[in-house]
Amino acid sequence: MNETKPPEFKTQFAEDVFKGLTSYPKKISSKFFYDEKGDELFQKIMELPEYYLTGKEYDILLQHREEIGDAFSSFNGFDLIELGAGDGKKTKVLLRHFEEKSYDYKYLPVDISKNVLEQLSDSLLQEFPALDVEPQQGTYANVLTRLADYRDRKKVILFLGSNIGNLTPEEAVAFLKKISSAMHEKDLFFMGVDQKKEPQVILDAYNDSAGVTEAFNKNLLTRMNRELEADFDPETFIHWPLYNPETGVAKSYLVSTKEQTVQINALNLEVHFHKWETIHTEVSQKYDDTSIAWLAEEAGLEMAGSWADKDNCYKNYLFKRTGL
Ligand SMILES: C[S@@+](CC[C@H](N)C(=O)[O-])C[C@H]1O[C@@H](n2cnc3c(N)ncnc32)[C@H](O)[C@@H]1O
Structure with a gap:
């Protein structure tokens, strides 16, 4: 070279x-991966029969939206910050439920892809015209430094689609430490994680x-x-x-x-x-309960709930900050 x-x-x-x-x-x-062409291809991937992750997480959120919503809601409202929101297809399951429940909240989707954020904003305007949305383009790193500023009311941080898997376990610990250190009492972190399973x-x-x-x-x-x-x-x-x-x-x-x-x-x-x-x-x-428990302990997070599909193929975990 x-x-x-x-x-x-x-x-x-x-x-x-x-x-x-x-x-x-x-x-x-x-x-x-995520430029305009990459976003389009990823949306096709989510529809593929082999890419089970999207369907599994969608079903978990749909089935357990009531309990998840109860955990998120707060008497004076909350800020819902989503890291790597993508097209928000699964998040909308929760947003629809929150609308039915008339929750007072603001949705702040964050994504590195300007294109996917514009698509998401347009679709939210169509589907949830009354929703208070504040999209932010940037990397996780950009947002993590500002996360602690959201302190006026409860914040709920979403990290869906097993995005955590795109970090090595060491990077994941460092990332989760930043999340936990930006969390105040009552704040929650909700993460979707693909589980170890049949290798094929x-x-x-x-x-x-x-x-x-x-x-x-x-x-x-x-x-x-x-x-x-x-x-x-x-x-x-x-x-x-x-x-x-x-x-x-x-x-x-x-x-x-x-x-x-x-x-x-x-x-x-x-x-x-x-x-x-x-x-x-x-x-x-890919993780399992043992490795997630290790990750959480290293990062100063305490599990507050978890939901899985019937085969434990995919799981969504809810955390609060340890010791608060
Ligand atoms: C695997 S997709 C999942 C999208 C969505 N969370 C879901 O579950 O369908 C990952 C998303 O995170 C975004 N992303 C990837 N790395 C990122 C980073 N370092 N900072 C911000 N966004 C990122 C991508 O643009 C993409 O929209």
């Missing part, structure tokens, strides 16, 4: 791509037969072509997911099927790939 001095990084994507493709092994964070079921969720997840993973290459003037040929990479039932980690890679050199003009960078060299693109960590 030949490298000359890079230009100033214009975006976080540019900086992370530069760092990730000049390190070994090569990597790019999954948070960059997990592997299939990231390797659907229609090839949508493959296109989603390869969208990183076309995104670099579009936004960073790169010349990746997606046909020369294969999508390679794997699952380790011992550690509960599912990972996805892009694997170069030939020796090649790619130009990334906007970064003034030439990236060399050996035949079969990888780019690590996604972590989807």
Whole structure:
């Protein structure tokens, strides 16, 4: 790989791509999957028969909305802050219930994708015209630093879709510590977590037969072509997911099927790939009650409730801050 001095990084994507493709092994964070094309592909993934996560969480929220709503509600209202809200399809199950109950609350969806937030805001305006919504575009890190400022009334932080799985367990502990330290008495943290299960079921969720997840993973290459003037040929990479039932980690890679050199003009960078060299693109960590209890203890969170589907395939956990 030949490298000359890079230009100033214009975006976080540019900086992370530069760092990730000049390190070994090569990597790019999954948070960059979500541009306009990526959002569209992820919405297709959620409809796939193999991607059970969405349907399971939807059913849990629908079935237990009454109890969940009772836990969230507060006599002087609450702020509902959702990290990585996406299209909000499942959250709307709760929002509909809160509307029926005439709860006084404000909804603050946060997402890195400007596009998906605009879609969500438009659909909320149609479906919940009276709802007080304040969307915020940004990363979890941006929002975590401001989270403690929401202190005038109870806050409920939502983290659905097993987004926690996109962090390594060490990153998850650091992330949850920040959440718990921003929580006051009565504040709640509600998180959806995909559970360890039959390994083939997990592997299939990231390797659907229609090839949508493959296109989603390869969208990183076309995104670099579009936004960073790169010349990746997606046909020369294969999508390679794997699952380790011992550690509960599912990972996805892009694997170069030939020796090649790619130009990334906007970064003034030439990236060399050996035949079969990888780019690590996604972590989807799976948990169980024991590992979640460890995570919570490390982070200073105390479990206040949990709801699962009948096969314990997927779980939603409710936490408060320890010792408050
Ligand atoms: C797996 S999707 C889940 C969406 C939604 N929570 C659900 O359950 O359907 C992850 C969402 O989080 C957003 N996201 C991923 N990484 C992020 C980050 N670091 N900061 C903010 N949003 C992020 C993505 O844009 C995407 O909308």
